[in-house]
Amino acid sequence: MIPPFNQDGLLPPGIHTTASWQEFARRFGHTPHRRNLLSGMKAALLGLHKAGCQVVYVDGSFVTAKEHPNDFDICWDIAGVNPDLLDPLLLKLDDGRVAQKVKYFGEFFPAQFPEGVSGKTFLEFFQTDKATGNPKGIVALTLWEIWS
Secondary structure, rough: OOOOOOOOOOOOEEEOOOOOOHHHHHHHHOOOOHHHHHOOOOOOOHHHHHOOOOOEEEEEHOOOOOOOOOOEEEEEEEOOEEEHOOOOHHOOOOOHHHHHHHHOOOOEOOOOOOOOOOOEEHHHHHHHOOOOEEOOOOEEEEEEHHHH
């Protein structure tokens, strides 16, 4: 179960899991714009799942109380992933970000790779509020569980 947002419109610190894609979509897809973002996210996640990815972590304004998020950010666990089966866009960290947003409406990063400025892994970086430096929550989706 994903907890309520705190007073800042963020999830409380930690990695929060969801039981199903439907639960995730109900919680975060409550406007036409958000449902559009979900359609791109789902297309990419199905591709990641087919390549062997088991877990992704969702961040960005999409998993906040913001009514009209710009996009979503996802970092994906590289364990067990066959890169030959991935959309090559998902392997481009810097120069592919615009193309990722055009195709999928969000950005994707390998969870274990370092974020350029902080040096933290993307999984650690996603759990820090960029504005305050305080810890914040993200959502984990276990792909084998929600699509098997």
